[in-house]
Amino acid sequence: MVHSPGSATDPSSPTGAAAPPVRFQHLPRPYRPPPLKPSLPLGVAVFAVALGIGAVAALLAGALFLLNAFLGSGVVPNAILLTTSIDNLGAAVLVLLGAALLALARALFDLERWSLYVTVGLLFLGDTYLFFTGSVTVLFLLLLALFIYLLTVRHHFY
DSSP: OOTTOOOOOOOOOOOOOOOOOOOOOOOOOOOOOOOOOOOOOOHHHHHHHHHHHHHHHHHHHHHHHHHHHHHHHTTTTTTTTTSSSSOHHEEEEHHHHHHHHHHHHHHHHHOOHHHHHHHHHHHHHHHHHHHHHHHHHOOHHHHHHHHHHHHHHHGOOO
């Protein structure tokens, strides 16, 4: 007797009785490996720390200038001021720029993808400006190297 998949009799049973249908209550859960956190490349870490130090310096420079401007010139000694030749609006912009760069440095250190896009865009704009103004110097080459490096390690960001 040939057993076809659609037949109702079980050829392995001695009586040839029909096998009971197999019923499942639920399917097993599909295997999902745990998500892996990408490792922090050394170059990204160094760049994020350097950017953070520059951001803190810009934030402090603007804040100290504004303190000196609004609370009197004797509050902050002139020897501590990092900038002396800007006005109040420039100091406020410096505070905002420092805060934004500090947030960008933190996001780069945490490998957030948006920070990669913003940083690559800023590096591209900086290189474009330096190229078209004829300032192909060490700064241009450094920005270009950072631009290429961040593009090569983009798979570490999530």
